[in-house]
Amino acid sequence: xAQMTMIEAIxxxxxxxxxxxxxxxxxxxxxxxxxxxxxxxxGLQEKYGKSRCFDAPIxxxxxxxxxxxxxAYGLKPVIEIQFADYVYPAYDQIVSEAARxxxxxxxxxxxxxxxxxxxxxxxxxxxxxxxxxxxxFTHVSGLKVVIPSNPRDAKGLLLAAIEDPDPVIFLxxxxxxxxxxxxxxxxxxxxxxxxxQGDVPEGNEIIPLGKAHIQREGADVTxxxxxxxxxxxxxxxxxxxxDAEVIDLxxxxxxxxxxIVESVKKTGRCVIVHEATRTSGFGAELMSLVQxxxxxxxxxxxxxxxxxxxxxPHAQEWEYFPGPARVGEALRKVMED
Amino acid sequence: MGSDTAPLSLNVPxxxxxxxxxxxxxxxxxxxxxxxxxxxxxxxxxSIRDMAFSIVRVLNKEGEAVGDWAGALSVDELRDGLRHMMxxxxxxxxxxxxxxxxxxxxxxxxxxxxxxxxxxxxALQPGDMNFPTYRQAGLLIAxxxxxxxMMNQIYSNAEDPLAGRQLPIMxxxxxxxxxxxxxxxxxxxxxSVGWAMGSAISGDTKISTGWxxxxxTAENDFHAAMVFASTYKAPVVLNIVNNQWAISTFQxxxxxxxxxxxxxxxxxxxxxxxxxxxxxxxxxxxxKWAAERARLGxxxxxxxxxxxxxxxxxxxxxxxxxxxxxxxxxxPLGDPIERLKQHLIKIGExxxxxxxxxxxxxxxxVISVQKExxxxxxxxxxxxxxxxxxxxxxxxTMPAHLIRQRQEAGF
Numbered sequence: 001x002a003q004m005t006m007i008e009a010i011x012x013x014x015x016x017x018x019x020x021x022x023x024x025x026x027x028x029x030x031x032x033x034x035x036x037x038x039x040x041x042x043g044l045q046e047k048y049g050k051s052r053c054f055d056a057p058i059x060x061x062x063x064x065x066x067x068x069x070x071x072a073y074g075l076k077p078v079i080e081i082q083f084a085d086y087v088y089p090a091y092d093q094i095v096s097e098a099a100r101x102x103x104x105x106x107x108x109x110x111x112x113x114x115x116x117x118x119x120x121x122x123x124x125x126x127x128x129x130x131x132x133x134x135x136x137f138t139h140v141s142g143l144k145v146v147i148p149s150n151p152r153d154a155k156g157l158l159l160a161a162i163e164d165p166d167p168v169i170f171l172x173x174x175x176x177x178x179x180x181x182x183x184x185x186x187x188x189x190x191x192x193x194x195x196x197q198g199d200v201p202e203g204n205e206i207i208p209l210g211k212a213h214i215q216r217e218g219a220d221v222t223x224x225x226x227x228x229x230x231x232x233x234x235x236x237x238x239x240x241x242x243d244a245e246v247i248d249l250x251x252x253x254x255x256x257x258x259x260i261v262e263s264v265k266k267t268g269r270c271v272i273v274h275e276a277t278r279t280s281g282f283g284a285e286l287m288s289l290v291q292x293x294x295x296x297x298x299x300x301x302x303x304x305x306x307x308x309x310x311x312x313p314h315a316q317e318w319e320y321f322p323g324p325a326r327v328g329e330a331l332r333k334v335m336e337d
Numbered sequence: 338m339g340s341d342t343a344p345l346s347l348n349v350p351x352x353x354x355x356x357x358x359x360x361x362x363x364x365x366x367x368x369x370x371x372x373x374x375x376x377x378x379x380x381x382x383x384s385i386r387d388m389a390f391s392i393v394r395v396l397n398k399e400g401e402a403v404g405d406w407a408g409a410l411s412v413d414e415l416r417d418g419l420r421h422m423m424x425x426x427x428x429x430x431x432x433x434x435x436x437x438x439x440x441x442x443x444x445x446x447x448x449x450x451x452x453x454x455x456x457x458x459x460a461l462q463p464g465d466m467n468f469p470t471y472r473q474a475g476l477l478i479a480x481x482x483x484x485x486x487m488m489n490q491i492y493s494n495a496e497d498p499l500a501g502r503q504l505p506i507m508x509x510x511x512x513x514x515x516x517x518x519x520x521x522x523x524x525x526x527x528x529s530v531g532w533a534m535g536s537a538i539s540g541d542t543k544i545s546t547g548w549x550x551x552x553x554t555a556e557n558d559f560h561a562a563m564v565f566a567s568t569y570k571a572p573v574v575l576n577i578v579n580n581q582w583a584i585s586t587f588q589x590x591x592x593x594x595x596x597x598x599x600x601x602x603x604x605x606x607x608x609x610x611x612x613x614x615x616x617x618x619x620x621x622x623x624x625k626w627a628a629e630r631a632r633l634g635x636x637x638x639x640x641x642x643x644x645x646x647x648x649x650x651x652x653x654x655x656x657x658x659x660x661x662x663x664x665x666x667x668x669p670l671g672d673p674i675e676r677l678k679q680h681l682i683k684i685g686e687x688x689x690x691x692x693x694x695x696x697x698x699x700x701x702x703v704i705s706v707q708k709e710x711x712x713x714x715x716x717x718x719x720x721x722x723x724x725x726x727x728x729x730x731x732x733x734t735m736p737a738h739l740i741r742q743r744q745e746a747g748f
């Protein structure tokens with residue numbers, strides 16, 4: 001075990017996978033010599049050579065398109081889109097090609113591919129460095145969607161994603177890269193170096209996709225969260241005194257519905273939290289699933305706490321970001337109903 | 338307000354001829370066969386820039402093979418090539434009728450473009466990978482892919498290797514170097530570059546080919562493919578099939594102000610040339626040159642196959658609504674089958690009688706294979722893939738939500 005930031009844990013997952021398998025290749029914008037703008041691939045080019053870790057032209061559809069070709073050839077590309085906000089030019093390649101290749105060719109060709117990208121806000125990134133586009137991927141059949149919330153999970157889930165035989169969208173909450181963040185932006189920044197979830201197992205220890213993690217056990221209300229919102233929800237529970245069970249979903253597709261249903265049946269209440277815009281967000285899917293499976297166990301209407309249906313703003317960052325005050329208010333309200 | 342210049346106006350290019358007009362190809366510059374020389378395969382792209390504005394041609398009007406590019410194929414290989422093109426044309430004609438009879442939903446034929454894919458296939462080696470569009474089935478026919486399997490796919494019957502999931506003619510065969518056709522335009526051009534990069538990363542000796550139509554060169558993926566191929570010197574042959582028409586849109590809409598599609602390669606430092614796409618010998622010779630160039634590590638080549646789509650875009654298209662009915666007959670590069678036939682007769686290796694006999698034999702074969710496929714089923718009836726199949730293969734392992742949905746659907 002070693003204390004690591006999420007950046008170090010992601011870098012280590014690459015390192016472990018590249019050492020174990022020559023077929024793993026890593027590329028993207030600024031990914032090679034420099035090691036990525038967030039340093040997640042630092043040192044890999046030096047260690048594994050320029051043909052296994054290299055810089056790509058600024059062309060996201062080209063990065064994903066060539067990676068699909070490499071995957072069809074038999075390699076395992078792990079590619080970086082510099083910000084999730086930049087993935088849209090590659091959307092056609094992801095949706096119409098990577099996601100469908102196995103199905104449309106009846107397994108003649110497959111696409112084992114990991115597309116990593118920093119997601120979410122909280123860094124004053126404005127509308128082009130803050131978005132949370134997970135729902136545009138969960139809506140597509142054939143993709144898996146993963147969002148880790150801490151260094152330990154980031155390493156274990158990335159290793160699982162690289163081993164996976166299908167395309168995986170791997171969203172990294174950039175506000176959590178260097179430390180846990182509970183939404184109190186005026187407090188001093190915490191480091192992963194002192195956090196239990198910054199303690200990362202060595203070697204090739206995978207965390208299977210499709211398994212949620214109960215971040216905080218509780219009896220009164222189930223909070224469904226992922227990414228940055230996990231720590232916000234935890235803080236809201238502590239601050240309100242509501243005994244919330246916080247579930248870190250970790251993988252949105254495939255979803256660990258069993259853990260969710262078991263918890264909601266126990267608590268009878270459910271609050272769903274995400275940074276992304278509300279309308280047609282992943283919260284809508286979660287709410288439908290919980291309603292279908294737990295309607296007769298619910299003691300109050302479910303509540304969503306999300307980003308507003310506006311472009312992600314700059315100066316108004318903390319009015320947009322669903323922080324502990326808004327989540328806390330939802331916890332109190334769901335308990336009153 | 339108050340400008341002293343005239344009002345601006347939008348330039349919308351128009352083809353030379355529309356329905357009712359007399360086709361006029363007098364502006365289309367065609368060099369004599371043999372006029373364009375064959376450079377060394379390691380040539381510096383800069384020194385052959387003129388090849389993007391000319392056309393490599395081997396067969397002349399008299400049916401003789403002339404110039405540097407001639408002589409790459411034996412007589413037996415040429416007769417095989419003729420048979421492949423005739424087979425593809427007959428296959429297309431039968432499937433076109435089958436679609437009209439309601440045995441399948443959709444079909445796309447190659448009429449007039451048979452030489453491009455049939456000749457190209459012969460320049461590749463086992464293990465190489467094509468990333469075709471929907472109009473390169475000659476790559477399969479010329480690689481001895483079973484016609485029966487093609488028809489089973491077209492009919493979406495129980496023997497369809499794609500389990501009924503894909504549109505007709507969107508074949509896939511890794512074993513025959515034929516990447517799964519998407520049906521989206523342009524997306525696979527850049528994937529072919531990635532496959533070639535994979536070969537180079539792995540220290541392999543295989544190459545890939547990308548295919549795109551004249552219209553789809555306007556897609557972003559074309560640009561992406563060219564950048565990546567250029568930057569990483571990928572062992573890939575990038576083919577533009579310029580058949581003059583993108584459904585109803587003439588090639589000038591995608592081409593814009595540049596002289597030729599091949600000339601787009603110049604900005605990327607990629608060896609770029611044009612070939613007479615209706616000349617089996619020329620297509621083969623150029624393909625062989627570009628494949629060798631790629632395999633020897635000299636980088637990518639961009640080939641513009643100059644041809645003509647004599648039929649409709651698909652069974653859903655009626656070309657008489659947007660172009661002159663006599664345009665196909667006026668097309669100055671002729672018909673690929675007629676030209677190879679004429680050549681073989683000229684060198685004393687073929688005759689009208691043998692041709693008629695071959696035509697009859699091919700028709701018999703295609704009809705008998707068609708009967709075999711129809712005995713299994715067509716889209717209209719017979720043995721169909723299981724509805725259960727639609728839930729399979731979305732992922733390698735079926736996730737819980739799909740199992741629930743499959744049960745809900747009752748399969």
